[in-house]
Amino acid sequence: MGFKQNLIRTTNHAYNRLTRLPPLGSVASHHTLVKAITYTQNGDPTEVLKLREFTLGPPKANQLGLKFRLSTLNPADINTIQGRYPWKPTIRKDLIEDQEFYVSGNEGLAEVTSLGSELDPKQWKIGDWVIMVGGSNLLLIRL
Known part of the structure; x- marks a missing residue:
């Protein structure tokens, strides 16, 4: 299998739908404290x-x-925080009751820790590594 076939599959999942930090387990049924x-x-x-x-x-x-192993705050992120970047993230209203805030960072390396019930386990596997690119896409890497 070629390098591109083995390493890359791009998926458009809205950034706000992807958790930045992990619920653990195959189909997690518990809650996880995150930062x-x-x-x-x-x-x-x-x-x-x-x-x-x-x-x-x-x-x-x-x-x-997802369990994020590495997240960056790069110049585009800093400009977004400052309000100088043309793209504005969606405010999160669903993470802490009665609180609204933005989660910083548009890129990072994460490990798949659990799958929602509608996702195909033939396409996504626990332990897959994904790279967040541009805040809205995942780049799948299978090692």
Whole structure:
């Protein structure tokens, strides 16, 4: 099998549907305490970024559970936080009751930890590695 066939499959899953941190298990049935770097308004990253802890449930039927191994804050992310980037992320209203915030970062390396019930286990496998690219696409890497 060629390099591209073995390493790359692009899937369009909305960034907001993909959890940035993991629910664990094959089809997770429990909740997991996670952390994310967030912000509620644009501004100087040294002033507006905040580490939040919250609980994630299992993935919805059409979602993957992901455990992020590496996430970056690159210049485009910094510009987004500052409000200078043309693209604006969707505010999250579903992670902590009565709180709205943005989860920072558009790229990262994650491991698939669980599959929603509607996802094909022949296409996605627990242990697959995925790279978030551009906030809306996954690049699948099978090792």
